[in-house]
Amino acid sequence: MDSAIETPFVDFQNVWLAYNEELWAEGKFAVEDINLQVKRGEFIAIVGPSGCGKSTFMKLTTGLKAPSRGSIKVDGQPVTGPLKISGMAFQSSSLLPWRTTLDNVLLPLEIVEPYRATFKQKRAEYVERARQLLATVGLAGYEDKYPWELSGGMQQRASICRALIHQPKMLLLDEPFGALDAFTREELWCTLRDLHAAQGFNVILVTHDLRESVFLADTVYVMSKSPGRFVVKRDIELPRPRDLELTYTPAFTDIVHELRGHIGAMRKAGAVINQ
Helix, strand or coil, X not given: CCHHHHCCCEEEEEEEECCCHHHHHCCCCCEEEEEEEECCCCEEEEECCCCCCHHHHHHHHHCCCCCCEEEEEECCEECCCCCCCEEEEECCCCCCCCCCHHHHHHHHHHHCCCHHHHHHHHHHHXXXXXXXXXXXXXXXXXXXXXXXXXXXXXXXHHHHHHHHCCCCCEEEEECCCCCCCHHHHHHHHHHHHHHXXXXXXXXXXXXXXXXXXXXXXXXXXXXXXXXXXXXXXXXXXXXXXXXXXXXXXHHHHHHHHHHHHHHHHHHHHCCCCCC
């Protein structure tokens, strides 16, 4: 087998993080003993109690935080600072109100190298890329609208386009659909499902929604309450492509209940659950 295929795309080896030296000396960690290997193109979801370190894990993965101990590699390279090969989207779309939808999507290309240096010369090419991406998520015809003219779901679609405009190898999503109504949320699940299937980038999704994690992910990790560590790894072997009808089947609901049981047991006992 090709060794490049065997190399994990994301590789955490014995990663611990304390937010400062005093907390390190006191043995107070935000996350501890994280070991994680993610295959190229894999979609993983991370679930767990509030404050367990899910967002801290995201910062470690993107190089926004350096580990206190251990090593992190992404795409075979040590993570030593903010990654340019990743895109991020959050619960708040954070679209700039004075920019149109199209100009919001183009923003990373204006500020991130190597695109920034060639933005003026290649603007027409980048505009076409943004228009195609917006069309893919159902926003054709909304390019010249401002954020206040879009629904919450439309704003989040635009936010995901902005995260993908520089063609990253990895997309990190922190509760991206948490503020949306149930119907819009499920529409966005399908949008993300289709983008991932078409483009093959890695996805790390942090969510409180167990149904969302099971519907979208190849693998779901359950994180313990602080200090955060992964205590359950659940492979989701439901066939792809997955339609929303799947969420009403016993095979799907059994996995959701299993994960809910793990989190419930953690809340009661604080015990470590075996993988």
